Amino acid sequence: MNVSVPRPHLPLSRFQQLRTRDPDQAREVVGDVFCPHRLTSLDGARTFDTRFHAAAAGRVSLCYLDYGGRVHIAPEAQETFYLLLIPLAGRAELADGPLRAAYGPGAAGVPPVDRGYTIRVGAGSPHLVVRIVREHLERHLRGMLGRRVAEPVRFDLGMDMAAPALRSWRRVLDLLLDEIDDGGRIPLHPLAMRDMERLLLTRLLLGQPHNHSALLHEPPRDAPPRAIRMAAELIEAHAGEELTVEDIAEAVGVGIRALQAGFRRHLDSTPTRFLRETRLRRVRQELTAADPATTKVTDVAARWGFVHPGHFSVSYRRRYGEPPSATLRR
Structure with missing residues (x-):
């Protein structure tokens, strides 16, 4: 091919x-x-x-x-x-x-x-x-x-x-x-590579037939509200670390699909989106408090797992209505 x-x-x-x-x-x-x-x-x-x-x-x-x-x-x-x-x-x-x-x-x-x-x-x-x-x-x-x-x-x-x-x-x-x-x-970049690996493995396991495929395609059960609260607290506490959906699911004792279903039901989100939003918020907080003379937007973004400046800038502007450089200059 x-x-x-x-x-x-x-x-x-x-x-x-x-x-x-x-x-x-x-x-x-x-x-x-x-x-x-x-x-x-x-x-x-x-x-x-x-x-x-x-x-x-x-x-x-x-x-x-x-x-x-x-x-x-x-x-x-x-x-x-x-x-x-x-x-x-x-x-x-x-x-x-x-x-x-x-x-x-x-x-x-x-x-x-x-x-x-x-x-x-x-x-x-x-x-x-x-x-x-x-x-x-x-x-x-x-x-x-x-x-x-x-x-x-x-x-x-x-x-x-x-x-x-x-x-x-x-x-x-x-x-x-x-x-x-x-x-x-x-x-x-460890954060970005873990996300890439997770996506690659998830799509492979869902796409290529194997002896566990039937289990993967069963309808998932929602994780209970307590597990979702624990997962959200975990993301808030460790957003700057190498954190994947599988890490979160394992830490709160549920499966990835159950965690995803629970986030959709209780938070109208997904674990990945919640993590990305948390990291965007932390970038904004850091840019707001930083000295524009000694701070680069790309360095702050990379610390929180955003390694593509163009993609990051689009996401940031969509979320906050201004480019990250404008936040830093204020």
Whole structure:
């Protein structure tokens, strides 16, 4: 599947880890990032030409991997991360025992966790690979459900990128890829990166079918008023810290969806909107008390998690009827 915005260079080119025609070197370097595996060039040395780029952002890593020619890959079983294999061109096939998923433009592959599998990649099939720490994804699922789950998440092998929910997920992924490629501030800012991770994982768990999907799509029950009061007090007390909806839900002992339903019912808001409004209010308070000669609006905004000056300025003006610079000058 083509990336949504044309790029003048290969994805993640600033993070090149390897360029080689040696299959042994490719297997060693790629295996260090993912896991040990067997790598067989199906066309011999004639077309084998590996490029590997890799960058980490929080507990999510993005990689660009192109073997040039046709290859067969047999990874060892691993239990610590999930992979999403998104071809930027060409074709590939993922096999988990008797199960098969062929994918190419408009589709992707999701290997199983905790058991071996094989991948057959066609010639001219560069991939964008997303690596997600398993513990982080499963903790996020527990937060969404408000309960523990006995089984690991087992996604369907094939991923239909044309499905509306997964198109939404891909837009978030492309935003993160752009931020990493262009040296943006989100991957470097803990508050912003936690929000990005949360959105990426939520849309993945809701969009890609897996063994817990039915539980996620059950109608949520509202969190009780006491839990909503506790959540609001928690946000007020910790708005300047790394705080996500899952953190709040876990702290007050409810699931994410129950928390969201309770905020809508009792506060006519959402936890995310309530947190954003709290942070905007704290920015306004700080700007009102600050010395304009020694204070920059962007620095104050960044301290409260607003890393895109343009977006922040629009939100601030919409909320308070004036630009943040006018508040600072008063």
